[in-house]
Amino acid sequence: MEKVLLGFAAALAIGLSALATALAQSRIGSAGAGTLAEKPELTGTIIILLAIPETMVILGFVVAAMILYL
Amino acid sequence: MGLLTEHEGSGVPLPYLLARIAGRRAYLVTDWPQVLAAAEPQADLPPSPYRLALEGGAEAGLRSGLQREFAWVHQQMGRGLQTIFEPFFLPLELRTLFMALRLRSRGEEGHTLAGVLRFSLLCGPVKRLLLEGTDLPAILAGVGANVDFWPGAGRALPGILQQQGLVGCEERLVNACLEHAARSRLHPAVVPFVTRLIDMENICALAKLLRWRMAEHGFIEGGSIRGALLREAARDLVGGKARRLIGRVLGVEADPASAGLVPLMAARLGRILRRQGREPDGIGLILDYLWRRLTETRNLSLLLHGADLDRETLEREMVS
Numbered sequence: 289m290e291k292v293l294l295g296f297a298a299a300l301a302i303g304l305s306a307l308a309t310a311l312a313q314s315r316i317g318s319a320g321a322g323t324l325a326e327k328p329e330l331t332g333t334i335i336i337l338l339a340i341p342e343t344m345v346i347l348g349f350v351v352a353a354m355i356l357y358l
Numbered sequence: 359m360g361l362l363t364e365h366e367g368s369g370v371p372l373p374y375l376l377a378r379i380a381g382r383r384a385y386l387v388t389d390w391p392q393v394l395a396a397a398e399p400q401a402d403l404p405p406s407p408y409r410l411a412l413e414g415g416a417e418a419g420l421r422s423g424l425q426r427e428f429a430w431v432h433q434q435m436g437r438g439l440q441t442i443f444e445p446f447f448l449p450l451e452l453r454t455l456f457m458a459l460r461l462r463s464r465g466e467e468g469h470t471l472a473g474v475l476r477f478s479l480l481c482g483p484v485k486r487l488l489l490e491g492t493d494l495p496a497i498l499a500g501v502g503a504n505v506d507f508w509p510g511a512g513r514a515l516p517g518i519l520q521q522q523g524l525v526g527c528e529e530r531l532v533n534a535c536l537e538h539a540a541r542s543r544l545h546p547a548v549v550p551f552v553t554r555l556i557d558m559e560n561i562c563a564l565a566k567l568l569r570w571r572m573a574e575h576g577f578i579e580g581g582s583i584r585g586a587l588l589r590e591a592a593r594d595l596v597g598g599k600a601r602r603l604i605g606r607v608l609g610v611e612a613d614p615a616s617a618g619l620v621p622l623m624a625a626r627l628g629r630i631l632r633r634q635g636r637e638p639d640g641i642g643l644i645l646d647y648l649w650r651r652l653t654e655t656r657n658l659s660l661l662l663h664g665a666d667l668d669r670e671t672l673e674r675e676m677v678s
Binding site: 322326 | 371
């Protein structure tokens with residue numbers, strides 16, 4: 289039973305953070321595409337901005353791993 | 359069925375459109391007094407990829423540039439956004455419609471008319487009527503059949519044309535369009551725009567009535583000033599009531615006959631829209647951009663035609 293709960297908690301940790309990342313990236317992505325269409329010189333900045341929400345899912349993955357293996 | 363064209367599809371995502379509009383907005387002229395202070399204002403305009411150089415005969419280019427920009431914004435929108443912005447685009451396209459009708463009545467060649475309608479948002483059947491029709495009352499009846507904000511416009515317009523000419527038809531259609539917009543359920547960001555636009559039209563009508571002692575033929579309902587107050591002000595030939603009403607709209611009392619009343623009202627509306635442009639839902643930002651693009655074109659046109667005017671007159675007539 290405990291293993292099931294741990295698995296469920298790990299799934300929530302990575303699943304919710306992945307959903308949040310997807311939502312943030314979809315918005316930043318479409319806004320970034322619009323910005324690039326007007327100002328192509330901002331490519332580097334947009335890539336960095338697009339990568340920032342990625343940290344959420346990475347942290348979610350780390351937390352899920354800690355739940356399962358520590 | 360309406361007068362405006364409807365683009366298929368759901369449009370681009372709103373954050374994409376807002377980012378593009380924010381990018382384009384950065385190229386708009388913001389400091390007109392500084393432009394006017396330059397030795398050669400036409401040459402010293404800040405550079406923009408979306409603006410043609412102001413040279414001789416650039417008037418048509420200015421108009422078509424504005425139409426092309428509005429058509430681009432309209433095309434990016436989904437059906438929902440197009441409906442929200444109909445009260446903005448429709449009165450403008452009614453002006454295009456009557457510009458085309460005037461060209462048609464003067465017997466201008468087809469390519470001049472096609473140039474006016476090239477980037478217009480009027481729907482295909484209306485454009486075809488304007489390009490191919492020959493009889494003005496029949497064209498108006500056909501256009502009226504497409505009008506969804508005034509049932510029976512198709513039957514009424516030819517009669518109005520006979521009695522009051524194209525000016526009367528234009529006035530009736532624009533008034534009906536704005537009154538319908540004011541009665542409709544609008545997006546909260548569009549409500550002040552429609553209300554202030556109606557106020558502008560009413561104040562202009564009132565100023566004309568008082569200046570030329572014309573017979574009152576109705577104000578547009580739906581503005582921030584009630585029709586009864588406007589009618590009362592129209593009867594007061596001294597103009598005291600009109601001054602107070604203008605004071606309510608502008609914040610400062612001004613003579614209805616004074617020059618520069620329209621730019622003052624437009625500037626006030628611009629400030630309201632700019633404030634709304636900071637709201638997070640993005641509708642205010644789009645409306646602010648469209649309005650600023652419109653006023654920029656008006657100012658550029660003034661700069662083009664008023665090259666011989668003194669700086670004070672230009673500054674008074676410009677919307678800043």
